[in-house]
Amino acid sequence: MVYTCIPLLHCLExxxxxxxxxxxxxxxxxxxxxxxxxxxxxxxxxxxxxALELLEQEHAQGSIITFCSALDEILGGxxxxxxxxxxxxxxxxxxxxxxxxxxxxTQIPECFGGLDGESVYIDxxxxxxxxxxxxxxxxxxxxCHLIAEAGQDEVQLEAAQAFSVSSILSRIYYFRCHDYVELxxxxxxxxxxxxxxPKVRIVVIxxxxxxxxxxxEDLSLRTRLLNGLAQQLIGMANDHGVAVVxxxxxxxxxxxxQSTLVPALGESWGHAATIRLILRWEGKLR
Amino acid sequence: xxxxxxxxxxxxxxxxxxxxxxxxxxxxVHLVSADIEDLAQKCSIxxxxxxxxxxxxxxxxxxxxxxxxVLYEELLGSTAILSTGNQKLDSLLDSGLYTGxxxxxxxxxxxxKTQVCLSLAVNISCExxxxxxxxxxxxxxxxxxxxxLIQNQVDxxxxxxxxxxxxEVVSVFEVYRLLDALxxxxxxxxxxxxxxxxxxxAVVIDSVSAVLSSILGGHQLEGxxxxxxxxxELKTMARELGVAVVPTRVSAEFDITxxxxxxxxxxxxxxxxxxxxxT
Numbered sequence: 001m002v003y004t005c006i007p008l009l010h011c012l013e014x015x016x017x018x019x020x021x022x023x024x025x026x027x028x029x030x031x032x033x034x035x036x037x038x039x040x041x042x043x044x045x046x047x048x049x050x051a052l053e054l055l056e057q058e059h060a061q062g063s064i065i066t067f068c069s070a071l072d073e074i075l076g077g078x079x080x081x082x083x084x085x086x087x088x089x090x091x092x093x094x095x096x097x098x099x100x101x102x103x104x105x106t107q108i109p110e111c112f113g114g115l116d117g118e119s120v121y122i123d124x125x126x127x128x129x130x131x132x133x134x135x136x137x138x139x140x141x142x143x144c145h146l147i148a149e150a151g152q153d154e155v156q157l158e159a160a161q162a163f164s165v166s167s168i169l170s171r172i173y174y175f176r177c178h179d180y181v182e183l184x185x186x187x188x189x190x191x192x193x194x195x196x197x198p199k200v201r202i203v204v205i206x207x208x209x210x211x212x213x214x215x216x217e218d219l220s221l222r223t224r225l226l227n228g229l230a231q232q233l234i235g236m237a238n239d240h241g242v243a244v245v246x247x248x249x250x251x252x253x254x255x256x257x258q259s260t261l262v263p264a265l266g267e268s269w270g271h272a273a274t275i276r277l278i279l280r281w282e283g284k285l286r
Numbered sequence: 287x288x289x290x291x292x293x294x295x296x297x298x299x300x301x302x303x304x305x306x307x308x309x310x311x312x313x314x315v316h317l318v319s320a321d322i323e324d325l326a327q328k329c330s331i332x333x334x335x336x337x338x339x340x341x342x343x344x345x346x347x348x349x350x351x352x353x354x355x356v357l358y359e360e361l362l363g364s365t366a367i368l369s370t371g372n373q374k375l376d377s378l379l380d381s382g383l384y385t386g387x388x389x390x391x392x393x394x395x396x397x398x399k400t401q402v403c404l405s406l407a408v409n410i411s412c413e414x415x416x417x418x419x420x421x422x423x424x425x426x427x428x429x430x431x432x433x434x435l436i437q438n439q440v441d442x443x444x445x446x447x448x449x450x451x452x453x454e455v456v457s458v459f460e461v462y463r464l465l466d467a468l469x470x471x472x473x474x475x476x477x478x479x480x481x482x483x484x485x486x487x488a489v490v491i492d493s494v495s496a497v498l499s500s501i502l503g504g505h506q507l508e509g510x511x512x513x514x515x516x517x518x519e520l521k522t523m524a525r526e527l528g529v530a531v532v533p534t535r536v537s538a539e540f541d542i543t544x545x546x547x548x549x550x551x552x553x554x555x556x557x558x559x560x561x562x563x564x565t
Contacts, residue, residue: 048470225500231496238459
């Protein structure tokens with residue numbers, strides 16, 4: 001791969017004129033892109049879109065509903081494709097449950113307003129309990145059946161038949177990572193995985209805070225790794241058209257008068273997510 | 287570094303260049319600093335010829351001083367001031383963004399840098415009807431938000447779609463891709479045949495720190511050099527192409543005990559940094 005940045009001034013070293021240097025650069029780029037297209041997994045070169053084209057793309061891509069109307073409203077229809085959504089909250093507020101719900105919702109057939117996609121779940125805490133997933137899947141299937149029967153649309157009835165608990169479970173790709181090294185390795189492999197499974201529409205990492213808060217003393221290394229990971233994730237979200245959902249934990253910030261709960265992993269991590277959802281308890285409501 | 291080659295000036299024949307090469311006079315600097323008499327004897331070229339060639343080359347390649355008044359006139363003629371659409375911001379920036387300069391927006395997370403960039407781009411596209419290149423490295427750009435901002439300024443659908451078409455978006459998430467994108471921009475400017483009417487007037491980069499923060503700090507040395515290369519690329523682009531460049535950066539305050547903070551290292555040494563005040 002040729003990511004060269006040859007300043008045009010250097011052309012004079014070869015004793016050729018500026019025009020000839022431009023031609024050489026063009027030929028090199030054409031050769032490079034020709035090589036890339038021959039490989040199975042090629043990186044696209046820098047693409048320029050006008051904002052109008054981008055708008056059309058966004059409308060076409062859709063979003064993943066959460067089955068909670070308040071959340072869907074805040075998110076503008078659901079979790080958007082191609083962006084990173086970070087879910088933060090105190091323990092027990094429902095982050096893992098929300099991620100499980102999203103992983104199931106991605107698979108809802110298109111005629112019911114879903115994306116009919118597959119899901120990737122990267123678990124770092126070990127909180128992915130299959131029985132719970134089955135319950136959620138079951139509820140989703142019931143919901144779709146009800147809609148299909150009420151509407152009596154042929155397409156919907158067919159899709160509802162195909163949409164079952166076992167089909168949902170078979171389309172969730174589950175990865176278990178025990179520490180940050182495994183998580184980073186998995187994120188590198190994820191690009192290839194997404195290229196091989198083009199139907200994946202959501203990648204959930206639950207949680208991204210856990211492996212980075214334990215056994216990692218060097219904070220600057222942590223920041224660098226996290227920033228690199230964030231850039232990789234947003235790059236993947238963009239290139240492969242997936243939504244990335246991360247769950248984060250909370251930490252306490254000590255103020256002069258009182259302490260507040262803030263999302264963990266630091267200030268610089270705050271920039272990584274496009275959308276940040278902070279869930280908290282208010283009495284008995286969340 | 288100017289290498290001597292055939293045809294570089296009227297008197298430079300292939301034979302002359304070849305015989306100079308044999309004497310290790312390869313660049314212009316060598317020719318100018320060499321002893322001409324000595325060289326004439328060794329190369330068996332006439333002294334007059336060498337002196338003439340040297341004089342022509344010096345006239346062609348040496349810079350000549352110009353006075354401040356000339357520079358000022360040049361600047362007045364080539365600089366345009368692009369209004370940001372926000373009066374307070376304009377007054378802070380001395381009436382707007384200057385082409386040929388870098389204007390950097392710095393701030394903590396959530397303070398509104400991306401929103402400022404978006405409204406900048408929209409204003410330049412709608413009000414000033416100029417093209418903007420928006421380089422997004424965080425994923426913070428959504429076209430629907432752009433449309434919302436445009437709808438505040440333009441009512442007709444055609445006007446809105448025209449304004450959207452004037453904003454070009456490139457998504458890069460890695461520093462090498464960013465450098466590639468900037469290189470592409472430079473090449474497209476050079477190749478342009480038509481006048482400056484359809485060219486890009488402003489380049490907004492949101493954000494520079496997203497691509498640089500993972501490679502800076504620690505024991506990595508390439509990070510610094512890439513940062514400086516990016517800075518130089520941005521500055522030369524602003525100067526040569528006459529565009530206003532607007533990078534944004536995250537400012538993060540860290541404890542002294544952790545090393546490798548971004549707030550100490552600035553991406554461009556001569557820029558005007560405006561801290562965004564609470565509005």
